[in-house]
Amino acid sequence: MKKFTTNLVSWLDERFDLTPVRNLLQHKKVPAHKYSFWYYLGGVTLFLFFIQLVTGILLLLYYRPGEDSAYESVRFIVTEVKFGWLIRNVHSWSANLLVFFAFLHMFSVFFSKSYKKPRELTWVTGFIILVFSLAFGFSGYLLPWNELAFFATKVGTDIVGILPVVGEKLKVILRGGEDVTGATLSRFFGIHVAILPAIFTFFLVLHLLFIQRQGMHEPEHFNNLPEEKKKYISFFPDFALRDALLWLIVFDILIFLALYFPWELGNKADPFSAAPEGIRPEWYFMFMFQTLKFLPAHIVFIDGELFGVLVFGIAGLVWMLIPFIKIKERPNWKIQPITFIGIVVVVFIVLMTILGYLL
Numbered sequence: 001m002k003k004f005t006t007n008l009v010s011w012l013d014e015r016f017d018l019t020p021v022r023n024l025l026q027h028k029k030v031p032a033h034k035y036s037f038w039y040y041l042g043g044v045t046l047f048l049f050f051i052q053l054v055t056g057i058l059l060l061l062y063y064r065p066g067e068d069s070a071y072e073s074v075r076f077i078v079t080e081v082k083f084g085w086l087i088r089n090v091h092s093w094s095a096n097l098l099v100f101f102a103f104l105h106m107f108s109v110f111f112s113k114s115y116k117k118p119r120e121l122t123w124v125t126g127f128i129i130l131v132f133s134l135a136f137g138f139s140g141y142l143l144p145w146n147e148l149a150f151f152a153t154k155v156g157t158d159i160v161g162i163l164p165v166v167g168e169k170l171k172v173i174l175r176g177g178e179d180v181t182g183a184t185l186s187r188f189f190g191i192h193v194a195i196l197p198a199i200f201t202f203f204l205v206l207h208l209l210f211i212q213r214q215g216m217h218e219p220e221h222f223n224n225l226p227e228e229k230k231k232y233i234s235f236f237p238d239f240a241l242r243d244a245l246l247w248l249i250v251f252d253i254l255i256f257l258a259l260y261f262p263w264e265l266g267n268k269a270d271p272f273s274a275a276p277e278g279i280r281p282e283w284y285f286m287f288m289f290q291t292l293k294f295l296p297a298h299i300v301f302i303d304g305e306l307f308g309v310l311v312f313g314i315a316g317l318v319w320m321l322i323p324f325i326k327i328k329e330r331p332n333w334k335i336q337p338i339t340f341i342g343i344v345v346v347v348f349i350v351l352m353t354i355l356g357y358l359l
């Protein structure tokens, strides 16, 4: 095997000159310090994205979009297709873990201030792929065409409709008509399996290229060390092997969840029935959903929900542009203003999510 690999490498080397790849593998280093653990979260998110691609393609072999076929094809996948139930469960659980790890990764780079110069665009591209991960979740939710998904999509697209000027138009474009129908399902299917993967991959490649070009961020305490005290590990094989070990652990957790907590299919959507009790969005939209529920019907002259949607939109934009916003540092404050903002954001998201499930 070793001989075969060596021969293959020299065969490729003769034709393509692999010096840049060899240099990269031999010289790329990762700083080693007490916060190094946070360097692994982006990799875990990437691993889960690969799982989504593979399981998504497998599901596509049997899934048939359409009002009369979507629900039936998913039922066929989980009851008749060999290991179909496993693939569907892994796809659903992995989607949730991906969003969870992307959030964790985002807050870890926020609190370690890795987004600062020169990594502004790494942050911006990261934020864009997080938004697209949420869009993946939203569009995928409808695909089994079950009751819960149908009404949650109705509520979700209604929220888009309250936007001023463009809202109604956008809602009709998203739904493919006035109501959530088979046309909405076709649209969401196209968005989920073609449009989003293409855009997501484009920004993900940019994100990874930026990281590759700049190397890993070195925190302040590490930077202040004298050169001889700074410790590094090689990217290949040391960091890559640790990455692989963590991926294996996450994979075990994923399989455990898929085996013991199967994803429910529920009842087929019936557009003429009344909305069932307890229609809720996915957990990662819960903080926004609950905040909108708390708002009064009118705030000053504006509709309460519209006010909430606008504030979330502006807040998201500011968060995306945070590397470009100058926030004064206070050397004698225990907690810096920017760290305080981050803590408020995390506490708000966690609190609203919990309230969303309790109330």
Ligand code: HEM
Pocket: 038, 039, 040, 041, 042, 043, 045, 046, 049, 102, 103, 105, 106, 109, 114, 115, 119, 122, 123, 124, 125, 126, 127, 128, 129, 130, 133, 204, 207, 211, 215, 216, 217, 218
């Ligand atoms: C959703 C999918 C995402 C994937 C697959 C991904 C992937 C990665 C990977 C593999 C790394 C290098 C290892 C690491 O530092 O963890 C990284 C670094 C980074 N990511 Fe992401 N990321 C994602 C989302 C985000 C988000 C949402 C943000 C912020 C809004 C972000 C901002 C950054 C920054 C600033 C770095 C550089 C960190 C450093 O140099 O230490 N990423 N990402």
